[in-house]
Amino acid sequence: MLDTIGVEDVDALFTSIPESLRRQAAIDLPGIPDEADLVAYMRERAERNRTVLDAISFVGGGAYAYPPVAAALYAMSRGEFLTAYTPYQPEIAQGTLMAIFEFQTWVAELTGLDVANSSMYDGATALAEAILMGLRVRRKARTVAISAGLHPAVRAVVRRYLAGQQDLQLIELPLDASGRTDLDALPASDTPRIVALGYPNGYGVIEDISAVRTALDEQDFLVTHTPDPHAWLLLASPGSLGVDAAVADGQPFGVPVSFGGPSLGMFATRQAYVRQMPGRLCGRTTDAQGRTGYVLTLSTREQHIRREKATSNICTNQGVIALVATVTMNVLGPAGLRERALAAARNARRLERILVDAGHTRRFDGTFFNEFVIDPSRPDLWSSLINAGIQLGVPLSKYLPGDDGLLVAATSWLDDSAFDRLSQECAR
The missing domain is CATH 3.40.640.10 (Type I PLP-dependent aspartate aminotransferase-like (Major domain))
Known part of the structure; x- marks a missing residue:
């Protein structure tokens, strides 16, 4: 291939990259692992990820966890x-x-x-x-x-x-x-x-x-x-x-x-x-x-x-x-989709009651569907709940520097135990 394209060696293919940006030392790669060892290694890595199944999620803001079909x-x-x-x-x-x-x-x-x-x-x-x-x-x-x-x-x-x-x-x-x-x-x-x-x-x-x-x-x-x-x-x-x-x-x-x-x-x-x-x-x-x-x-x-x-x-x-x-829409049909929507709306109102009773404030008083913004009464609310395995929405400071509000949401994929846990942690 090098003869066909008229270059002396492989390094010549990378001359467009400034030499200061090229890695000089060889990459220390491990040897080829046994397949079983590789599977075990990847499984251990994957288990470090935390998903909506591993924590209680009240996250929305464009990505909502509903039960899969x-x-x-x-x-x-x-x-x-x-x-x-x-x-x-x-x-x-x-x-x-x-x-x-x-x-x-x-x-x-x-x-x-x-x-x-x-x-x-x-x-x-x-x-x-x-x-x-x-x-x-x-x-x-x-x-x-x-x-x-x-x-x-x-x-x-x-x-x-x-x-x-x-x-x-x-x-x-x-x-x-x-x-x-x-x-x-x-x-x-x-x-x-x-x-x-x-x-x-x-x-x-x-x-x-x-x-x-x-x-x-x-x-x-x-x-x-x-x-x-x-x-x-x-x-x-x-x-x-x-x-x-x-x-x-x-x-x-x-x-x-x-x-x-x-x-x-x-x-x-x-x-x-x-x-x-x-x-x-x-x-x-x-x-x-x-x-x-x-x-x-x-x-x-x-x-x-x-x-x-x-x-x-x-x-x-x-x-x-x-x-x-x-x-998903075909399996659930209009009635099933509507039931999911109703469950999400009911759960959002239950979430609102828990947070308001704990002393936090809804920012807007307009009618909402399944998510809303709260202004926490204490600045460490989000981080303390994360440590307890609860993700209470998305901090708006991620998008709007200086905004301490939390955009919280509820879907149909929340049960009584999730709300009980949140109530207990908010009472601490």
Whole structure:
């Protein structure tokens, strides 16, 4: 190989790396271990990890631990799905395409909107893409207003996406005492505005989307982002409230938390905007023999590689993760999903009572779904509970320096013993 490419030795392949950055000494690698010893070593290393099964978790903020569905995890392990390539050739990809179509159907039904795509990377990128879609369908829009109630990490993604947009005014709408977005801060405009809020928002508060839609002009484009889409099972659907596009993180629908990923983005909009929708769209049709078949539709393969002229440069989807969510939704059905949502909401209120009784304060008084922000009465609350095997939410200082609040959440995967332990530790 070296002769073919015309270099003297292997070191010549690394001349582009400054010599000061190259490792000079040989790497002291152990010898080849016995297989049994290697397995034992890796098991010991793995046991150092602490998972949601090893500790009591009240963590949310975009990653929620719900009981897994065995059938969904099995489907994820199947090689024909796990290693599937983008299904451009429908004659050999009907299984993958059918799963995508079912996923789209679920998302459209849950959001109350006309059409959904085959999934996006996560909720944050889905929101950014929805805003860009709004700018395409409202071509005169030069103002994008995002709520301060969106999770700080989600807002950061949106800012990064819009950084290259020229002559665009990006403003952040503050929250009122209830934790809802204060629309009085939205500047008047003769041109359409793109407005993005959480539903519920990143701090758990349920925004009054109907009132927001009424306050906006008809030409304004309204987008909602939902951290945990179980909320859609209890709240009025975004589509019924006049939302133009609704996105969510689909991870809570059966995808393990792992180390914070992967997730998937759910994306739905109105039929009028389908040509401007990012990502892939699977359609149902019939073949020459009249049999039902599934195909990618309304965009060519080449459309996704047109750089700045492309509708979106997200030219794939989270196929395996969307499959897990689809199987989870199919196994549980609407009634099962609703029961999970109710259990999460009930557990969140039980969590609130324990923390308030222990002297901690809810930051916002607005109605919440399954998570909320508390201001601890003592600064060592989070660390002391960690030492006791309880993770009480996410410290907001991770995203907002100087903010001592904790974003806490509850799912259906919490039993009486978890709350009893928390009560005991808070009483210490």
